[in-house]
Amino acid sequence: MLDVRLFDADRASDADWDALHELQFSACRLDSPERPPMTRQETIFGVRAPQIQAGEQLVWTAHRDDRLVARAIVTLPGDGNEQLALVRLHVHPDVRRQGIGTEFFRALEPMLRARGRTRAEGWNLTPGGPGESWAQRLGFRIVHTAVLQIMELSEVDRRRWDIAVPAGYRLMRWVGAAPESLVSAYAKARAAIGDAPLGKSEFGAPDWSVDRVRRIEASYRERGIEHRTVVAVSSAGEVVGLTELEARPLLPERLHQGDTAVLAAHRGRGLGLAMKSEMLRWFTTDRPRVAQIWTGTGAANTHMIAVNHRLGFATVRTGSVVSREL
Template identity: 55%
Template structure:
């Protein structure tokens, strides 16, 4: 039966949302199913994003997306998904084979995918197409309507001041803020081919403009030392098309200032600030490397619960796809979750 793979059309949004609902219910029952607004929000994800849908008999039966990241021209983040009842028919493999020439033409040399349950069908499918595990991550969710907010009553460590801003880093802090952002390179990256970006003042200002244009409420809490230098930061964003979910971004503390409780103090302040002004928020989501037990413990202290463990898989172009591996297993999908 013919498979018609074509670029995503906004007229398909309802069918695309139904596909995502089916994937969540079958593959990720531990996660809340996305709203239609949340699905729309994923379509405006940061970075250069390409998306195709697969149709059979005029029905959307699968999709493949590619995310191309700044400062990672060698890397394509690919997500293949197929309706659960139509798996083991080669649809997912056809989608992967379809997209490989596109990412190769973009100059990418490595394909990576995240949120794979390695002990399930998705793990079998990726292994049999030449991928291997490169990192393990955990997803943590905070239920804002159930948490004891006394957990967030955290004092600021002595010798530091918490400074917060919305959308625009103060000019007097932007240089040290950009410098502090580079410390994300110290986080556990496993064997992922993704390189942390080169944070500059110009990059900071460009991203601020992008978020404003998308209507995203991006907020940051920073720890500033007695010299007026940013030595730690945490950020999160609320998206207009996903009003019930707060997405945690990076949290960083410079090595010389760790061990004082700055991480928990900054995150607690950020949660108090957002929830005081966004009454529709129901959850906060964050993704953390499984090896980063310190940050996972900080999140638990604030009320987050670990809801799942997932693997990131990768393979060089030329060693993945049906040409190099037998077609066995199942065509699994990945949840569209923001990393943070």
Template identity: 45%
Template sequence: MTNSARIERFDPRRATETEFAGYHAVVAASEAADRPGEPGLPLAEVIGRLTEPLPGMGPAAHWVARRGQRLVALAEVHFLADENSGIALTGITVHPDERGAGIGTALLRAVVPELRARDRRTVEGWQVVAGTAGQRWAEARGFRPVRATARQALVVAEADPARWDVPVPGGYRLRSWIGAAPEDVVASYARARGAIHDAPLGESEFRWPEWTVGRVRAAEADFRAQGIEQRVVAAVHDASGDVAGFTEVCLHPRRPDWAYQRDTAVLAGHRGHGLGRCVKGHLTRWLVAERPAVARISTTTGEDNAHMLRVNRDVGYTTLRSMIAVRQGLEELTARLG
């Protein structure tokens, strides 16, 4: 029963240290239960993401469930923008000790009016761990799996640095930068970022961004505003001077021992030369050499993206677990929840 659990909005701008600690305790307990063996999010990172959502995630709204003064469950919704302005990216987290009592469903019901007010038509969740209570709960409430991704990590102390020594293919050279693409390549870099559109998205309604120079500069500015260091290695085609492929990694200021491997893409006309492994290997070596505190690099890769899974394996990533993205139309969800 949920009669002793109180659902209410949560405003990170007004939260106390005690409330943040309670929020983090729910996150940490859930991670320990569903993602054993992975380092959990530290308190400072949880607070940072609550007070300032990560670039590209859009504005967020939060709800909590309490028993007395103790937080026992959380709901977080990100309202994606631009190509994805119809999606409400939703996560429900219930403390393992409180699962099965209907609290998650009560939270989901509480967020629906806000989704409708913001004109969202689709509810998606991307952080469901395959085979866990979270997947069973989501499917029981009408969500269906639409995409599977592999959660992967490169543990620096266990990696073989020789894997990062990848020759640059003939006819190409490498360019690297931190924070802002050089003016002479930013236009072709924006076009190369569009090559990510070939990466499969399953049946998710999410669509990759349409990259322009303006959008590249805006994304770079968003990273800088949050103190996130973005490193890029690009393969430049000698004959044209254009970026043919790239990879990027981000370092967050609150987690000096961790980095996140973001997009890697190669334009169709330049595939088959090993550029993906080349840029990723060089970026890893560069990062580890200049940021020795980094102990782990994390990434996620679509399970149907066999090529990138192979590239990651060649560089030294291992797969930790499978993640499921789920989806349901808002009208259907509303009907199910009554």
């Protein structure tokens, strides 16, 4: 019988963090050997200051005989995705194939339904790996494939980022809050991410509004995350594209890419490449200690993947997305 608890970051002891990190480190080494090993800072940050734009996050742990044997990080998105619970469930490698993953998921189900969620999706499962078999046994279907891309700054020739801005556009940039004069055009442009391929995942582009933009900016501020934006502005003064990159406290050696999107009428003109190049030059000049940049996108998103390769990213991992009604 599993003892399932909500993990309370404010009350967790050093021993609780140690156990959580040991589980995540061991699982990551086994399940995602392509990515750099999980650090303790990453464990702490992942719980304390999760992916800000994804929504509220809860962490549950499962214990057997008082030993931590599994944990689930669950994101509850808002702004149009209120039916979904995004679940990342890992069982400690020492105790797999003993029914723990199944029992844990079944214990989570009513708690997710109680929070109004009717569908669960799991992201970043190893194709052909244990997660897919386990999920399919529970009735999940594979609905999408995504890739993780990493740029090693020590290896990249930064001349790749010397990209001219296409004629008829100018770039603007800010740290933190969007200027009042642009925020409503910026909120409108953010909807362009809705065209990114997500397969049959039910996750849709959030409903963007000035209110959502300002709420997200406030969350970044509260958590001490430096969030930078570069936008492309047309000669008519319309925001037609954007890219975001963030620096998380506790992880000074790494930057994380957010959305990059260009409005449909302005695609194919090199704006994505120009905005991302500007961002890379700007952020890495200000933060010389950064060693890596991480980004993720759909495996079918050939244009984004090609832009990233041109800038110096390498594709390091492919992960499946599974989905099932709750």
